[in-house]
Amino acid sequence: MKVAVLGFGTVGQGVYEMLRHARGLEPGAVLVRPGKDDAAYKVTDITAITGDPTVGAVVEVLGGIEPARTWVEQALLAGKHVVTANKALVAECGPELANLAREKGVAFLFSAACGGGVPFLHNLALSTQSDEILTVGGILNGTTNYMLDAMQSRGADYAEVLKDAQQLGYAEADPTADVSGLDALRKIMLACAVAFEKLPAQGLYNEGIQNLTAADVKHFQSLGYTCRLVAKGGPVADTVFAFVEPTLVPASAAECAVKDNYNLARYEAKCAGDIVLMGQGAGRFPTASAVLRDLSDVVSGQRVMMPENCARVTADCSGCGHPYYVRLPEAFAGMLPCDKVTVADGVARVITKSVTVKEMHDTVAALRDKGAQVFFAGIEE
Numbered sequence: 001m002k003v004a005v006l007g008f009g010t011v012g013q014g015v016y017e018m019l020r021h022a023r024g025l026e027p028g029a030v031l032v033r034p035g036k037d038d039a040a041y042k043v044t045d046i047t048a049i050t051g052d053p054t055v056g057a058v059v060e061v062l063g064g065i066e067p068a069r070t071w072v073e074q075a076l077l078a079g080k081h082v083v084t085a086n087k088a089l090v091a092e093c094g095p096e097l098a099n100l101a102r103e104k105g106v107a108f109l110f111s112a113a114c115g116g117g118v119p120f121l122h123n124l125a126l127s128t129q130s131d132e133i134l135t136v137g138g139i140l141n142g143t144t145n146y147m148l149d150a151m152q153s154r155g156a157d158y159a160e161v162l163k164d165a166q167q168l169g170y171a172e173a174d175p176t177a178d179v180s181g182l183d184a185l186r187k188i189m190l191a192c193a194v195a196f197e198k199l200p201a202q203g204l205y206n207e208g209i210q211n212l213t214a215a216d217v218k219h220f221q222s223l224g225y226t227c228r229l230v231a232k233g234g235p236v237a238d239t240v241f242a243f244v245e246p247t248l249v250p251a252s253a254a255e256c257a258v259k260d261n262y263n264l265a266r267y268e269a270k271c272a273g274d275i276v277l278m279g280q281g282a283g284r285f286p287t288a289s290a291v292l293r294d295l296s297d298v299v300s301g302q303r304v305m306m307p308e309n310c311a312r313v314t315a316d317c318s319g320c321g322h323p324y325y326v327r328l329p330e331a332f333a334g335m336l337p338c339d340k341v342t343v344a345d346g347v348a349r350v351i352t353k354s355v356t357v358k359e360m361h362d363t364v365a366a367l368r369d370k371g372a373q374v375f376f377a378g379i380e381e
């Protein structure tokens with residue numbers, strides 16, 4: 001099958017290189033910006049791909065919503081299979097693109113959009129066919145895991161490890177989507193869609209690591225905890241819960257062993273139990289390998305990863321809860337259901353009683369509205 005590639009950046013170049021050696025697949029044209037078509041295989045007009053009857057599949061690795069959405073639609077309408085690594089696109093318009101693919105009898109797969117090289121969605125989609133999925137989650141952002149691991153192992157502060165992550169190419173010049181938890185949130189949205197036939201579009205909570213300090217990390221270490229940015233999702237009544245937050249995990253947790261920029265994706269199935277997958281969540285070749293895996297699935301007949309009746313829902317995070325660590329000005333500590341409190345130099349470090357995710361995230365939003373500097377993390381029990 002001849003495969004055209006939209007976008008020739010980090011992942012696009014990896015996909016093109018892997019296509020040159022893959023069994024049953026061959027590289028077709030690559031779509032680049034005008035002025036960058038410096039080789040015969042590079043084109044600047046999408047119709048050179050959608051109008052080419054020899055192209056069987058299109059890989060979209062441009063990023064962002066437009067023009068990716070329009071071009072993916074055009075490729076599907078032209079009867080091409082589509083594989084994408086673009087989580088923003090799938091979180092925004094996955095159900096519509098999947099329905100269009102179904103209508104046209106072609107594939108729409110997006111394994112690389114969640115977990116990079118870790119075959120998370122691929123296995124999750126397979127498991128849904130024979131088992132009931134109870135929860136999904138894990139460490140789904142490599143940039144923040146690198147930063148948290150470095151803060152933990154070197155005692156370094158946030159600004160220093162962010163600079164290192166940018167120099168190593170793990171973090172973008174604008175790291176907001178990674179450090180705010182938005183990137184991980186988009187991935188857990190996709191996992192919920194695949195596992196539970198529900199794409200949570202509202203009612204979601206994400207807290208990132210921007211407010212974490214070296215002093216917080218030292219405090220966690222004294223309590224025997226490691227901090228990781230963890231995403232979780234699961235079914236509840238007729239919707240799902242889905243959230244991302246810094247989480248304190250004990251030394252016995254698998255998440256504690258996830259070093260550097262690695263990811264750990266997990267799901268719990270009713271019959272199979274807990275399934276844990278670990279590997280590189282980003283990077284040129286790990287991500288390209290997930291794209292190639294999807295293309296092999298296309299060749300062997302797999303079609304649409306997103307379930308047929310996937311509905312957009314408002315998530316409900318008011319039923320799941322746990323204790324939290326909260327660092328805030330001493331004057332505000334009374335707003336929390338405290339279990340243990342230590343105070344030094346006007347700063348309170350609180351371990352709360354069990355609080356729901358909704359209540360904690362809403363309370364911290366209210367505290368920040370009052371001008372309080374707050375960091376909080378869930379505590380894995």
Ligand SMILES: NC(=O)c1ccc[n+]([C@@H]2O[C@H](COP(=O)([O-])OP(=O)(O)OC[C@H]3O[C@@H](n4cnc5c(N)ncnc54)[C@H](OP(=O)(O)O)[C@@H]3O)[C@@H](O)[C@H]2O)c1
Binds near residue numbers: 034061
């Ligand atoms: N990098 C990873 O490790 C990774 C992992 C998992 C998923 N992903 C996803 O994969 C996708 C691509 O990521 P990436 O890291 O490869 O990004 P990237 O390095 O920025 O590559 C994107 C490429 O697309 C090109 N492009 C954008 N708009 C275009 C347009 N209108 N016409 C032609 N070319 C256009 C860009 O060209 P210019 O440079 O000229 O703008 C760039 O070459 C994203 O959705 C990302 O979320 C990436």
